[in-house]
Amino acid sequence: MTTTQTGARTAGRIGDNAQRPDGTLKVTGEFAYASDLWHDDMVWGVTLRSPHPHARIRRIDVAEALAVPGVSAVLTADDVPGENAYGLEHADQPVLAADVVRYEGEPVALVAADHPETARRAAARIRVDYEVLPALTDPRRALDDDAPEVHPGGNLVRHLRVRRGDPAPTAPVVVSLDFEVGMQDQAFLGPESGLAVPAEDGGVDLYVATQWLHVDQRQVCLALGMPPGKVRLTLAGVGGAFGGREDLSVHVHACLLALRTGRPVKMSYGREESFHGHVHRHPATMTYEFGAERDGTLVYARADVLLDGGAYASSTAAVVGNAGLLGLGPYRIPSVAVDAYGVFTHNPPCGAMRGFGCVQAAFAHEALMDELAAAVGVSPVEIRQRNGMREGDRTTTGQVIDSAAPVAELLERVAAMPLPPPLETSDLRNLPGAVGNTTHGEGVRRGVGYAVTYKNVGFSEGFDDYSTARVRLQVVAGEAVATVHTAAAEVGQGLVTVQQQIARTELGVERVVVVPADTTVGSAGSTSASRQTYVTGGAVKAACEAVRTAVLQRAAVALGGPVAGLALDGDKVVGAGGEVLAGLADLLGDDAVEETVEWRHRPTHAVDPETGQGDAHVQFAFSAHRAVVDVDVELGLVKVVALDTAQDVGRALNPDAVVGQIQGGSAQGMGLALMEEVVVADGHVRNPSFTDYLLPTILDMPPMRVEVLEYADPHAPYGVRGVGEPPTISSGPAVAAAVRVACGRPLRRVPIRPEHVTGT
Amino acid sequence: MDFLQPSSWHEALAIRAERPDALPIAGGTDVMVELNFDRRRPGALLDLTRVGELREWSVEDGGRVRLGAGVPYARVIGELGDRLPGLAMAARTVGSPQIRVRGTVGGNLGSASPAGDAHPPLLAAGAEVEVASAARGTRRVPVADYFTGVKRNVLEPDELIAAVLVPTAAGPQQFCKVGTRNAMVISVSAFALALHPDRQAVGTGIGSAAPTPRCAPEAEEFLAGELDWAARRPLPEGLARAFGERVAAAAAPIDDVRGTAAYRRHSLAVLARRAVTWAWDDLRRAA
Numbered sequence A: 001m002t003t004t005q006t007g008a009r010t011a012g013r014i015g016d017n018a019q020r021p022d023g024t025l026k027v028t029g030e031f032a033y034a035s036d037l038w039h040d041d042m043v044w045g046v047t048l049r050s051p052h053p054h055a056r057i058r059r060i061d062v063a064e065a066l067a068v069p070g071v072s073a074v075l076t077a078d079d080v081p082g083e084n085a086y087g088l089e090h091a092d093q094p095v096l097a098a099d100v101v102r103y104e105g106e107p108v109a110l111v112a113a114d115h116p117e118t119a120r121r122a123a124a125r126i127r128v129d130y131e132v133l134p135a136l137t138d139p140r141r142a143l144d145d146d147a148p149e150v151h152p153g154g155n156l157v158r159h160l161r162v163r164r165g166d167p168a169p170t171a172p173v174v175v176s177l178d179f180e181v182g183m184q185d186q187a188f189l190g191p192e193s194g195l196a197v198p199a200e201d202g203g204v205d206l207y208v209a210t211q212w213l214h215v216d217q218r219q220v221c222l223a224l225g226m227p228p229g230k231v232r233l234t235l236a237g238v239g240g241a242f243g244g245r246e247d248l249s250v251h252v253h254a255c256l257l258a259l260r261t262g263r264p265v266k267m268s269y270g271r272e273e274s275f276h277g278h279v280h281r282h283p284a285t286m287t288y289e290f291g292a293e294r295d296g297t298l299v300y301a302r303a304d305v306l307l308d309g310g311a312y313a314s315s316t317a318a319v320v321g322n323a324g325l326l327g328l329g330p331y332r333i334p335s336v337a338v339d340a341y342g343v344f345t346h347n348p349p350c351g352a353m354r355g356f357g358c359v360q361a362a363f364a365h366e367a368l369m370d371e372l373a374a375a376v377g378v379s380p381v382e383i384r385q386r387n388g389m390r391e392g393d394r395t396t397t398g399q400v401i402d403s404a405a406p407v408a409e410l411l412e413r414v415a416a417m418p419l420p421p422p423l424e425t426s427d428l429r430n431l432p433g434a435v436g437n438t439t440h441g442e443g444v445r446r447g448v449g450y451a452v453t454y455k456n457v458g459f460s461e462g463f464d465d466y467s468t469a470r471v472r473l474q475v476v477a478g479e480a481v482a483t484v485h486t487a488a489a490e491v492g493q494g495l496v497t498v499q500q501q502i503a504r505t506e507l508g509v510e511r512v513v514v515v516p517a518d519t520t521v522g523s524a525g526s527t528s529a530s531r532q533t534y535v536t537g538g539a540v541k542a543a544c545e546a547v548r549t550a551v552l553q554r555a556a557v558a559l560g561g562p563v564a565g566l567a568l569d570g571d572k573v574v575g576a577g578g579e580v581l582a583g584l585a586d587l588l589g590d591d592a593v594e595e596t597v598e599w600r601h602r603p604t605h606a607v608d609p610e611t612g613q614g615d616a617h618v619q620f621a622f623s624a625h626r627a628v629v630d631v632d633v634e635l636g637l638v639k640v641v642a643l644d645t646a647q648d649v650g651r652a653l654n655p656d657a658v659v660g661q662i663q664g665g666s667a668q669g670m671g672l673a674l675m676e677e678v679v680v681a682d683g684h685v686r687n688p689s690f691t692d693y694l695l696p697t698i699l700d701m702p703p704m705r706v707e708v709l710e711y712a713d714p715h716a717p718y719g720v721r722g723v724g725e726p727p728t729i730s731s732g733p734a735v736a737a738a739v740r741v742a743c744g745r746p747l748r749r750v751p752i753r754p755e756h757v758t759g760t
Numbered sequence B: 001m002d003f004l005q006p007s008s009w010h011e012a013l014a015i016r017a018e019r020p021d022a023l024p025i026a027g028g029t030d031v032m033v034e035l036n037f038d039r040r041r042p043g044a045l046l047d048l049t050r051v052g053e054l055r056e057w058s059v060e061d062g063g064r065v066r067l068g069a070g071v072p073y074a075r076v077i078g079e080l081g082d083r084l085p086g087l088a089m090a091a092r093t094v095g096s097p098q099i100r101v102r103g104t105v106g107g108n109l110g111s112a113s114p115a116g117d118a119h120p121p122l123l124a125a126g127a128e129v130e131v132a133s134a135a136r137g138t139r140r141v142p143v144a145d146y147f148t149g150v151k152r153n154v155l156e157p158d159e160l161i162a163a164v165l166v167p168t169a170a171g172p173q174q175f176c177k178v179g180t181r182n183a184m185v186i187s188v189s190a191f192a193l194a195l196h197p198d199r200q201a202v203g204t205g206i207g208s209a210a211p212t213p214r215c216a217p218e219a220e221e222f223l224a225g226e227l228d229w230a231a232r233r234p235l236p237e238g239l240a241r242a243f244g245e246r247v248a249a250a251a252a253p254i255d256d257v258r259g260t261a262a263y264r265r266h267s268l269a270v271l272a273r274r275a276v277t278w279a280w281d282d283l284r285r286a287a
């Protein structure tokens, strides 16, 4: 056999800025999102929701709605064939409210009609006789003896205790504060949408925008009373998620209507319904205390964190877990006492959102770090460096951090970045208030603030966290093609790209097809907890390795030599020196080599119920931010001038995508610090629209300096570390700190509103 | 729903009289939101975008600009920045580029929201709204008398807004708008100021701080009496602040999801103080 040297290695491998396979479609507006789903002869489903935060349903009369021409079905709780209950951790949430509604916006009835407007008008004719009941809307009252019970058994969802070190510590310097965080919305741009198609076998095919197909499938099956084989899910185009698609939305509703009408049913929320149709980030009320030596070295920390879970459990228990286990920040603290609570109220349910319990806590511990710095007379950077975790340290739960923990370096890097130029008043857009023309420089003070965080990656506390990948290698029209099939949800973050990059790297082929995610392959786990590149990436890598082993064994047999030294590159089998030994086309012919692998990261463990001690997490990710703000202290308006960051990502599989995650996450954290809040008064959402739920615009978000560190985690595939969440956690507290410095007020609540800055 | 598309002003007024259930639509940036949210279900839409007369502006005898109701904000910014600086500054703060290309001053007046950004500068300039009906012809309403309540105005069911008549600026004008983000935001409070050195008078307009946009007449008179119109010497110590306090006192704000009454009052005082400082500096520089 002749040997020739191969040319350049395949492009688009890990570490390259490979282009997204769906990038062009998205940029040109041709990508099909879930809201674009269409089926001939489909009908439209709409939801009737409760106007009350707490009420008993005495009677529902659907006759008038059913009589509307064009209406094909009106369903209530009585029409749920399986269990009228779902939920991520506890099935406590009715598919349709039966006897009681527990929050404003709770689904009560469904209508299918030939036009969405007809369905909406018919829904308005459903007569629900409510007996309004007193609502528990103050989470601080939830655990009082006389508080109304949201569910039988009390209003406590979870109480997590963490205790470590001296139970009665004292210290020469003590600082403390109370802090409050408002309710943030995920505000993904593509509202909840899905299409349910009844199948000939009596089952249903559901196309839906979601974060975890298999956990949806489990819940849909339960509600429909059907086995998994009859409820097949396929991922529809997802326009962002951020945790807001972990719980069910249209899923069961669309399937119920499809099975009843025998027609495909599409459901698609508008923005207002979306605000009622998914969980939000938990509002938090927190009390923190740090004790330290005179030089600022921490001696102890105490924290009391209360999270308002709203009407149903959702993932509140896990969020409490994070707030309790990680809520003191990335610091070495010998003695610790943390109590984290999640409670039920009649407010909108809260659950998963990017940063998951760490976001709220970080506002408190970072504000308190600044207090401590001031109390002992060192800079905010120094105090954090002095106390920052290092590799080999133990966390507050006693877990040894067994890979990089570069807190001091991250801070050093952001502190060393050049500061933006001084205030420039010639262009209004540079000033707080911008073209609102509220200042020409009057009242404007600059502030600089720092914050640092760490976040667990992947599922913790003993959860069996795994992903499944099926990889096939075959030759099509003379060219080797790898096909990657997982159930992992691409929600915009770029997992499809990374899957291609991994397959190219492992199999040395150019063409990699990532087929749509569905439930015909095993679970991939959720697209959350910054975990998919790690876990599904790990599964794809493992499946590719299995395929490669099989192919090389064939090659060894065909070549009559040992497997050792053989590799795949450029659609060829190559030898140790890169010399081509065989083409895949010759080797495989019409055969396909396919392997399916279920891949797990190292196990984690439940924590001790009394002390919260244990190895709860598999990996930690660290980031630091420096914010520079100009604040008009007389009007309370803020212009963020710079929001710079350094983050350790272990290994950047796709550097552009990494920076994109960091920019987006930073904007989301800044949004919570300055403007993003679902305002809830007496259980009612006051601003369910983008008119009054404000997201940062391009004039609010400064250009960013981003330094990406790559300290590979030896325990993770390719050394990767989760990227998506840390920026959302450390950016907001840095912005809040900078505003405090600029205006000189304590600002113990976010979002910071103008009237908080001015004190009016 | 019928879609009625007159191509002349005459025809538009005729349809308006015949079809009381028809909702006029200009840029549609308010109307389409209302329809999408199902807040309104009109029997018909009366599309005014084909009525050429509405999309023009001209200068009348006496120097007033006659601004057709259908002229979009983008053109106010591009074409009228010199003659109507206050209105152009306000137009610049409206929504996003897309909204400024579609949205019109006539539509702003049609909606008559207390937060409408065109209103304060029209108040400060002493503008008039020209309305017309097929039956009774044209009438002109001073903008200060035009707003009758929250999102209500003096229009009769058969009337349309033809134009707004705005005196060409004889002196400096300012418009300031507070919102909780730096673009694309509904005002929490807004203030417009016009100095009229020709008649030694002051005009003001307050937005988002009362059931309707309104002037601060007492503050206007006070400032006009205190300013050194002749020598244009620097503002005396404390005058800008005293003016600001009077402007704030003229407001009747509420607490809502966008801001508190106390903050609205406070911010108006700051805006008015700053605005008069800038305007007076401009006037002195011009001298």
Ligand SMILES: Cc1cc2nc3c(=O)[nH]c(=O)nc-3n(C[C@H](O)[C@H](O)[C@H](O)COP(=O)(O)OP(=O)(O)OC[C@H]3O[C@@H](n4cnc5c(N)ncnc54)[C@H](O)[C@@H]3O)c2cc1C
Pocket (backbone or CB within 6 Å): B023, B024, B025, B026, B027, B028, B029, B030, B031, B032, B033, B048, B069, B070, B093, B094, B095, B096, B099, B102, B103, B104, B105, B106, B107, B108, B109, B110, B111, B115, B116, B117, B118, B159, B160, B161, B162, B184, B185, B186, B187
């Ligand atoms: C994203 C967004 C951002 C916005 N931001 C701002 C902002 O910053 N500041 C602000 O002030 N507004 C804002 N608006 C509201 C809106 O753009 C303005 O009120 C605009 O001036 C409306 O003009 P239009 O031509 O689009 O009116 P339309 O929506 O066409 O009409 C508005 C009302 O006026 C009536 N109408 C229109 N023309 C006439 C006429 N000739 N005679 C009688 N009645 C008439 C209509 O029947 C309707 O009731 C925003 C809207 C959106 C969607």
